[in-house]
Amino acid sequence: MGNNQQPYVYVPGSLYDTRNEMKSFTESLFRLNQLIHMRLEAGYIRHERMNEWVVLGRWVTDSCGNFGKISGDFIPAEKIPDLPPIMTMGELWAQIKFAGLDPDRCNLQWGMNSEVPPENIVCPECGKPWTIYDCHDTVVRRHADVWEHYHHTCNRAKVSRVAQAEFAKVFEDAGYGKVLLTAVPNQYCQCDYCAPWFEIQTAAGEIVIGWRKRVINIQVSVGFRVGLEALFADEDVTKGRNYIHAWGYDKATEYLRIIKRSSVRIP
């Protein structure tokens, strides 16, 4: 990484830091990746000081080599049509005003990473590669030391399928047989990495199950005869009349087995 004490240098007219040259890097995914790498090298290895640019209305380059993807509710390319591919921050704010948007409600935020996929990979879920037109549509996941890129909808499908299979097994192991799991919104976190929750109809009533940080939240409908607080009096975990938090799949299986045994309705 070189010497951190080395002063920053400004190299005027460089390929990767002037408007017209940069524009030509936005014409293909291959070129965009080149631009990202060139700026990274310039900033982190040669300690060049660069300009801040807004690229394709979806990324912000900073002065030291990062190429950050804009996230959150306000993504300029999605709110303002026909933005110039390369803009200064000042020019973006002028465009925002020109488009009649309230600048106070355009909360611009971006991270350190571009999350742009390499041009030669495919999404593991659908098998399709990316192009310059959809290379912002990525969720990056770490899988055994490798970074994997997925399309947003593909990531959702995978996360949901994996969780569904795991919870189906929990119910089966707990003696419920093969149950139908209906995905419902995760009531705790709606980020890209968190799985949905699932609703299951059992003979005794409805159960909702899903991850909540590091515990599995098990929620029973009010129709259940026994309160979980009383049923699990000896378990030192967060619980209430209609819910209990299980530390992992084994505990969830154990709790569901006990719930099943205790909730048989009196005819």
Ligand SMILES: [Zn+2]
């Ligand atoms: Zn995909």
Ligand SMILES: [Zn+2]
């Ligand atoms: Zn989350």
